[in-house]
Amino acid sequence: MNNVRFATSVxxxxxxxxxxxxxxxxxxIAGSVNVNAAVIRKEISNLxxxxxxxxxxxxxxxxxxxxxxxxxxxxxxxxxxxxVHVLGRSNTPNPRCPVGRDVNKHLESLYEDTDNYVKQKLxxxxxxxxxxxxx
Amino acid sequence: MNNVRFATSVxxxxxxxxxxxxxxxxxxIAGSVNVNAAVIRKEISNLxxxxxxxxxxxxxxxxxxxxxxxxxxxxxxxxxxxxVHVLGRSNTPNPRCPVGRDVNKHLESLYEDTDNYVKQKLxxxxxxxxxxxxx
DNA sequence: CATACTGTAATTATTTTTATTACAGTACAA
DNA sequence: TTGTACTGTAATAAAAATAATTACAGTATG
Numbered sequence: 001m002n003n004v005r006f007a008t009s010v011x012x013x014x015x016x017x018x019x020x021x022x023x024x025x026x027x028x029i030a031g032s033v034n035v036n037a038a039v040i041r042k043e044i045s046n047l048x049x050x051x052x053x054x055x056x057x058x059x060x061x062x063x064x065x066x067x068x069x070x071x072x073x074x075x076x077x078x079x080x081x082x083x084v085h086v087l088g089r090s091n092t093p094n095p096r097c098p099v100g101r102d103v104n105k106h107l108e109s110l111y112e113d114t115d116n117y118v119k120q121k122l123x124x125x126x127x128x129x130x131x132x133x134x135x
Numbered sequence: 136m137n138n139v140r141f142a143t144s145v146x147x148x149x150x151x152x153x154x155x156x157x158x159x160x161x162x163x164i165a166g167s168v169n170v171n172a173a174v175i176r177k178e179i180s181n182l183x184x185x186x187x188x189x190x191x192x193x194x195x196x197x198x199x200x201x202x203x204x205x206x207x208x209x210x211x212x213x214x215x216x217x218x219v220h221v222l223g224r225s226n227t228p229n230p231r232c233p234v235g236r237d238v239n240k241h242l243e244s245l246y247e248d249t250d251n252y253v254k255q256k257l258x259x260x261x262x263x264x265x266x267x268x269x270x
Numbered sequence: 271c272a273t274a275c276t277g278t279a280a281t282t283a284t285t286t287t288t289a290t291t292a293c294a295g296t297a298c299a300a
Numbered sequence: 301t302t303g304t305a306c307t308g309t310a311a312t313a314a315a316a317a318t319a320a321t322t323a324c325a326g327t328a329t330g
Contacts (some may be wrong), residue, residue, distance in 0.1 A: 002137045002218070002286070003318060007225045007242055014234050025275065032232040036320055041277065058328025059274040074245075078222065083317095086221050086253060087213065088136045091143060097167040099149050099269060106268045107142055110209075110260075117256045118221060118249060125245075133241045134234060137317070138287060160306065171289055176308065193297025194305040276327075286317070296307075 005081040008033060008043050010130070013052065013077065017069040017131045023055070023062030050080040069131055075123035085111040086118055140216040143168060143178050145265070148187065148212065152204040152266045158190070158197030185215040204266055210257035220246035221253055 011033050015024060026044065030037040044063050047053040052072060055063040065072070090107055093100030146168050150159060161179065165172040179198050182188040187207060190198040200207070225242050228235030 001221070001223045004224045004226050005318095006222045007238075010242065011226065011228065011234065011238050014238060018234060023275095027275085032229050032235045033226055034229045034235065035226060036322095038278085038321070038323095039319070045277070055276070056328080057276045057326075059272095060329060061275045061327080063276095084137050086136070087141045089139045089142065091139050091146065091168055091170060093146065094167050094169045099146065099153060100167045100169065102269055103142075103146050103149060106265065107145065110265075114253060114256065117252060121249060121252045130241065130245075134237055140287095158306095162306085171291095173291080173309085174289070180308070190307070191297085192295075192307045194303095195298060196296080196306045198307095273329085275329095277325090279323090281320100281322080283320070284318080287315080289312100289314070291312080292310090294308090296305100298304085298306095300303085
């Protein structure tokens with residue numbers, strides 16, 4: 001996952017947790033993350049789909065956490081943004097070679113296991129705990 | 136890590152382990168992985184730098200494992216190819232925002248922890264064990 | 271109705287990743 | 301000593317992934 005989406009989502013959620021009584025606009029968030037507001041809106045759209053964020057349209061609108069930070073696990077954020085396996089992708093090897101024929105099956109299984117380890121590890125950290133570090 | 140390098144390296148090492156008495160040519164390996172031989176040579180060059188593979192130039196040359204498969208841990212392969220953190224990269228946030236100012240520090244620490252966890256998990260799997268699955 | 275927002279699509283730009291080509295250098299073996 | 305079969309590596313091009321930007325319709329508020 002050679003991208004910045006996890007960082008962006010955690011940043012957004014941290015802001016929302018820090019100012020949990022207000023609806024924050026995408027412009028405000030974009031100013032903090034230092035990216036274009038459209039990027040933030042797209043990321044928020046994804047976080048909404050994953051039930052981590054709620055938002056309100058129109059004047060005075062913006063986003064807020066869907067639940068208290070203590071109820072949001074970092075594994076949920078990870079799952080919201082993850083697109084590929086931790087260990088990467090596979091080739092399309094030659095099926096006429098005994099190794100090529102089976103390697104993806106064995107790799108996939110390793111990939112799944114490794115992804116699950118990461119999820120497990122992140123599942124014991126809440127957004128609340130992460131946000132506490134900023135004090 | 137949205138690439139195929141871990142898969143390619145594991146595939147190479149699996150072939151070398153399976154035919155451990157021969158020097159395998161990059162052409163042969165490329166045929167099994169189903170990529171260009173130059174890609175294989177580049178990956179092998181990296182595996183050599185990480186002391187996982189030895190190779191011999193000239194006619195009859197090729198590559199072989201630097202050590203028995205039982206002495207090669209998958210964490211070593213991972214470290215040989217890893218380029219970015221498991222959880223991805225960071226933004227360059229606004230330092231004038233309290234969250235923006237510190238978020239990378241906290242993210243980095245989380246990134247390190249997560250990477251280490253993955254390494255730890257992969258360190259208990261040897262190439263030998265992986266290769267056994269092909270039987 | 272003006273204003274301040276979201277939601278989303280379309281487009282472009284940038285960066286990363288992969289594939290391809292080429293060729294100098296090395297070692298074996300006839 | 302020369303042909304052959306390799307490695308090593310650089311250069312380039314192609315493809316794919318990622319990020320940035322622009323634009324604008326739709327929505328809620330006062």
